[in-house]
Amino acid sequence: MSPMQMTIDEIQSRGFxxxxxxxxxxxxxxxxxxxxxxxxDYTTERAQRIGKVDVSDLDRRFGKKPKRRK
Numbered sequence: 001m002s003p004m005q006m007t008i009d010e011i012q013s014r015g016f017x018x019x020x021x022x023x024x025x026x027x028x029x030x031x032x033x034x035x036x037x038x039x040x041d042y043t044t045e046r047a048q049r050i051g052k053v054d055v056s057d058l059d060r061r062f063g064k065k066p067k068r069r070k
Contacts, residue, residue: 003011020028 001010006014016028019031023031
């Protein structure tokens, strides 16, 4: 059966089974811990970790901007 014909529950069930088959029980649990049950605001947490970045910071890090074509 193609994924387009499956229900969301069927896709989820088959996905979990594939993870278990490929990763084993320990890998499955470790993977699930990474994606399930996260709380908080990723954007705010990232900004706190990285700080404010502006165009001049990017220029210093990656080099000058290419000149615009006319």
